Amino acid sequence: MQPQTAAPELSESELLQVRRHKLDELQKRGVAAFGGKFEVSHDPGALKAEFTEGIDVRVAGRVLSRRVMGKATFFDVGDISGRIQCYLSKSDVGDEGYALFNDLMDIGDFVGVVGQTFVTKKGERSIHVKELTPLSKALRPLPDKWHGVTDKEIKYRQRYLDLISNDRSRELFVIRSQMIAEIRRYLQERAFLEVETPMMQDVPGGAAARPFETHFNALDQKMYLRIAPELYLKRLLVGGFNRVFELNRNFRNEGLSRRHNPEFTMLEAYWAYADFEQMADLVEGMICHLAEKFCGGLVIQHHDEEGNVTKTIDLSRPWKRAPYRELVKAAAGEDWFTLSKEAKVERAQSLGVHEIHAGDEHHELDQKAFEKLVEEKSFNPTFVTHVPKELVPLAKQNTADDSVVDVYELIINGQEISPGYSELNDPIVQRERLEHQAGEETQKIDEEFILALEHGMPPAGGIGIGIDRLIMMLTGAESIRDVVLFPQLKRKEA
Numbered sequence: 016m017q018p019q020t021a022a023p024e025l026s027e028s029e030l031l032q033v034r035r036h037k038l039d040e041l042q043k044r045g046v047a048a049f050g051g052k053f054e055v056s057h058d059p060g061a062l063k064a065e066f067t068e069g070i071d072v073r074v075a076g077r078v079l080s081r082r083v084m085g086k087a088t089f090f091d092v093g094d095i096s097g098r099i100q101c102y103l104s105k106s107d108v109g110d111e112g113y114a115l116f117n118d119l120m121d122i123g124d125f126v127g128v129v130g131q132t133f134v135t136k137k138g139e140r141s142i143h144v145k146e147l148t149p150l151s152k153a154l155r156p157l158p159d160k161w162h163g164v165t166d167k168e169i170k171y172r173q174r175y176l177d178l179i180s181n182d183r184s185r186e187l188f189v190i191r192s193q194m195i196a197e198i199r200r201y202l203q204e205r206a207f208l209e210v211e212t213p214m215m216q217d218v219p220g221g222a223a224a225r226p227f228e229t230h231f232n233a234l235d236q237k238m239y240l241r242i243a244p245e246l247y248l249k250r251l252l253v254g255g256f257n258r259v260f261e262l263n264r265n266f267r268n269e270g271l272s273r274r275h276n277p278e279f280t281m282l283e284a285y286w287a288y289a290d291f292e293q294m295a296d297l298v299e300g301m302i303c304h305l306a307e308k309f310c311g312g313l314v315i316q317h318h319d320e321e322g323n324v325t326k327t328i329d330l331s332r333p334w335k336r337a338p339y340r341e342l343v344k345a346a347a348g349e350d351w352f353t354l355s356k357e358a359k360v361e362r363a364q365s366l367g368v369h370e371i372h373a374g375d376e377h378h379e380l381d382q383k384a385f386e387k388l389v390e391e392k393s394f395n396p397t398f399v400t401h402v403p404k405e406l407v408p409l410a411k412q413n414t415a416d417d418s419v420v421d422v423y424e425l426i427i428n429g430q431e432i433s434p435g436y437s438e439l440n441d442p443i444v445q446r447e448r449l450e451h452q453a454g455e456e457t458q459k460i461d462e463e464f465i466l467a468l469e470h471g472m473p474p475a476g477g478i479g480i481g482i483d484r485l486i487m488m489l490t491g492a493e494s495i496r497d498v499v500l501f502p503q504l505k506r507k508e509a
Contacts (some may be wrong), residue, residue, distance in 0.1 A: 027156075034154050037119045041152065046115070048152040053127035060097020066140045068132050074099065074142060074151060075127040076178070079157075083117055089141075095178065095185055101128055102142040107145055116147055123153035171496050172504055182496075191486050191498060194305055198282060198482075199262060201301050207258040207284055212247035214240060214264070218461040221222060221245030221409070223452070224267040227277075240266035245409065245477070246464040248285050249438065252475055260284035262482070273494045274430055276502050280482040285438070289476035291410075291421050294435035295398050298425060298478055299334050302396075302432075302485070306330050310489055317491035326394065328428060328488065334482060339419070342473040343381060346388035356380065363387075378405040391429045398423040408448035410436040412475075421446045428488040435478040442468035 025033065041048045046167045056073040076092040086105040091098045106112040120126070129146040158180040170177045170184075187188050199209060217236065219226035221243030231238045244261050251259050265281045286294065306313050317326040344351050347366060354362065359380045363371055370386040371380060381403065389399070401419040404412060410420035421437035446465055453459040486498045496502040 023233070023423055025081055030156050031154065034121060034152070034156075037121065038152050038154065040119050041115075041149065044115070045118075046149055048149060049236070050148065050150040053148060053150055055127075058096040059099040060095075061103075062132070062142075063097055063099040063140050066132065068134055071128050071130075072132055073127065074101075078120065078124050078126055080179065081122060086113075088113070091248050092126065093184075094503050100135075101130070101144050102133075102135070102141050103144045103147065107143075108147060112147065115149075116502060121153060121156070122150060123157045124149065125153075168504075171502050171508065174500055187490055187492065187498065188500060190309055190490060192308065194309060194486060194489070195262065195280075195482065197305060197308060198301065201304060202260050202284060205258070205297075207260045207286075208256060210248070210251060210256070210259050210261055211263070212241075212261060213246045214266075216241050216247075216461065218463075220459075220461045222267075222319065225269055225465075227266050227268045233357075239415050243266050243281070243479070244283055245479075246461055248283055248465045248470060248477075249475075250464065252285055252287055252438075253472045254472055257287035257473075258285070268324050271503060273496075274484065274487075276483065276495050276499055276505060279495075279499075282480040282482055283478065285475050285477045287473040287475045290437040291400075291423050291435045293424070294476040294478045295336070295423050296504060298435060298480065299332065299396075299398075302427075302489075303330055303332060305485075306489060315489060317493075321379075326428075326491075329395050329509055330427075334398060336398040336400055336423070338401045339385065339399050339403065339424075340401070342389045342397075343385050346392075347384045351384070352381070359384075376405075378392060378403050382406060390426050390431065392427040396427045398425055404448075407434075407436065408452045409439055409445070411439045412444070428484075430484055431481070432484055432488065433478055433480040434462040435476065438472075438475045438477045440468065440472040440474055 034197060038048050053075050054073055055075050059074055059076045062072060074092060076094045076098070077475060079091045079093045079098055081088060081090040082291050085307065088103045090101050090103065092101055093099070099226070100402070103113065103116060127150050128142055128144045130142040130144040133141055133143050135141055144236040158176050186482075201208070215229070215231070215238050217238055219239040219242050221241075222245070226240040226242050230236070243265055244263070248259055248261060254473050260282060262282045263280070264278055266278050268277060269275065271277070284297075286297075286427040305311060306315060313330040313332075315328040315330065316324050318327070319325050340352060351359070351362070354376070356377060360371055360373070363380060363384050366384070366388060368384050371383055375383070397420075400423050401413060401416070402422045402424060404410075404418060404420045407420050407422050410422045413419045413421050423435045425433040425435070439448070442465055445468055446460070449460045483495050483498050486492070487495060490498065492498050
């Protein structure tokens with residue numbers, strides 16, 4: 016669906032004046048330039064894809080190109096479904112109707128056409144227009160038809176222009192929607208119940224992240240946009256819901272980057288009487304199912320703008336599973352976990368890990384080494400298991416080694432896609448972990464959650480999946496902004 020450019024010899028202000036003048040002319044003639052209801056029988060792309068010659072149709076969409084040939088005009092009408100050619104003849108709509116379309120309507124205007132399908136001599140599937148109805152006047156021109164939206168600022172801030180001019184963007188967001196629907200179906204077929212939990216919470220829990228703050232006037236108390244739904248979903252396990260999931264937005268008041276947007280889509284699911292190994296099996300099966308359904312197989316290739324392959328990700332099963340400490344030792348040295356903090360800092364810097372500080376604890380240095388030396392370099396899927404307990408306060412301690420918890424972190428494409436836990440259900444240990452995490456800020460402990468645990472929560476497995484990152488990996492998008500319809504941007508100055 017590529018739009019045609021307006022006359023290049025006119026400046027933008029002149030183009031706007033021309034379109035305003037055409038609007039005035041339409042209104043003087045009693046034509047509703049911003050019309051109303053129009054009965055539609057087919058979408059443009061669907062009609063072309065499943066074409067039947069000789070049927071009566073009613074199609075609406077945006078005018079995307081126009082070729083005037085004397086007493087006949089060919090133009091394309093399209094929307095997100097695709098486009099179809101229309102044939103307009105002066106003999107069918109009369110002199111006035113023909114002139115109105117060619118003289119007062121522009122590329123970008125919405126029209127409704129009534130006609131009959133036919134195939135041109137060149138084999139083009141088309142509509143022979145019998146009636147044409149203006150539906151909405153576009154007062155600004157569309158992007159250049161050959162280059163589309165190339166300015167990243169415009170692409171993200173005015174996403175509608177990107178969707179009009181960029182086939183790849185439209186396809187990506189359609190696939191995103193279909194993938195999310197398939198994730199829901201996949202879980203529901205396995206008896207998981209979709210639920211909704213509060214977006215606004217009085218204690219931000221379930222993750223270590225900085226929340227967005229707001230104020231609830233009716234209660235005169237500070238509230239937070241949630242950083243995770245975890246503690247509420249676990250309350251449902253207490254209440255007897257054995258398999259639940261939520262697929263919705265989380266909010267974290269942190270940085271903007273190629274991989275981070277402060278508002279993001281997250282799946283969390285909990286399964287009573289399961290453990291982290293079963294949750295890993297569930298995630299592995301789900302992601303492979305999505306790849307086979309939407310990507311044509313388990314080998315995913317990423318391409319640059321010229322179509323060259325830049326990266327290949329192999330999702331073939333079974334996926335690698337390896338303990339956290341073994342991976343860190345392989346990357347940072349077999350003696351890593353025996354080193355002093357000073358020696359770890361020196362070793363880390365020599366290996367290119369520079370985001371370290373003198374006050375970092377051992378587990379913080381371990382994690383920074385892991386992120387730089389293991390995570391960023393892992394492209395094929397790896398379940399990193401048995402993570403140090405300091406990093407995951409909501410997971411169950413391993414029975415054989417009390418320094419680690421029964422957890423996996425799934426890494427694909429150099430970033431974490433999904434964590435999964437054997438969930439901690441001991442309220443006494445849970446309080447100790449949360450108090451240690453909170454330090455002196457004890458108000459950050461969710462006492463209502465502890466109260467729920469004291470009523471008894473079954474052993475369970477839990478997962479989170481960053482949907483935006485998952486779709487980046489499966490589609491080859493290089494920035495999270497390419498898979499979020501309206502990413503967060505700095506306010507544009509007037």
